[in-house]
Amino acid sequence: MPRARSSETRERIQAAALELFAAKGVQQTSLREIAERLGVTKPALYYHFASREELVRSLVRPLVDEVEALLAADEARESVDPRALLAGYFDATYRHRRITLMIVRELVTLSYLDLGERIADWRWRLIALLTGPDAPLDAQARAIVAVGGMGDCMVFFADRPVEELRPATLNAAYAALGLPLIGD
């Protein structure tokens, strides 16, 4: 019977799947390919994951849980430090950057998960936290640019060490929001 707890093989499947998903895309990767890379057969995967969808979902869950927790924590506060919030968001997505990248690049393909609405929801909650409720469009746009741009930096500067990438990315987000930069 499939156990929710980690079996050795289960984690090997997840690792192989993530690698292939990152390389060729989720929808473009079949269970046969995942199985072949591990030297097992397709039905073996079904012992560990009830369906293809559940496999994808298991990969996405850590990131989703972490960002949800981050947002909930700040929403519970009565005052928000925008710079700390942006930094926390960067750190969470950077920690799971392969999955973040996979999600961002395949929002449509992954629409069978609740991810599309979920990520849009994150954005609106981040805007509310960063600008306050009912901010004018101009301020909202600057928050969208700040948050979205951070994701783009992770994509385009994927080869840079995080010690360089993190301050550069956060500074760009601060600038978009009109906040003082780190160097200043």
Next chain:
Amino acid sequence: MPRARSSETRERIQAAALELFAAKGVQQTSLREIAERLGVTKPALYYHFASREELVRSLVRPLVDEVEALLAADEARESVDPRALLAGYFDATYRHRRITLMIVRELVTLSYLDLGERIADWRWRLIALLTGPDAPLDAQARAIVAVGGMGDCMVFFADRPVEELRPATLNAAYAALGLPLIGD
């Protein structure tokens, strides 16, 4: 014989395809669905397009040509006005916003086209135009945030009239780059 010139039906196919692609994604839309929406059969599509790929390519071409021309024009100049460049880029992508959205959300899925490299290439050329060559990472990140954020604004404020959206979006991009805002 299939004509390159517009036939009535050819354009109806493109319109139906674009609508379905925007709603459910490119890879998730089959030729059968496109044909059914038009009340014709699948092989009828093959009279107008040699393959599925050619159909997709025909939809993408107007945007690609326009952005390429925009970049080439500015690259030929000896001095660049960043605000004009950003505005031109906004206008081009807004004019073809359904296709832009489709491409951005499915970069991986559309990898069989040259789009992945092409769009990454656009970004680097925009960075070079906006920051000059060999700019430090900090400046490059701000350019990435500015350009990428504009796309995000188009997604998240898709319901706003362009008279509001355009200045708000451009202002956010200017802020990311540290340029003076429109209102100032």
Next chain:
DNA sequence: GTCTATATACCGATAGAC
């Protein structure tokens, strides 16, 4: 826990009649 073998379905694309 992993295998062989297979059920079922849909895909893109082509052949050839009208």
Next chain:
DNA sequence: GTCTATCGGTATATAGAC
């Protein structure tokens, strides 16, 4: 220019042996 019919391929998923 559109049709019917079909090919060859691949997909997810399952049944049942070991």
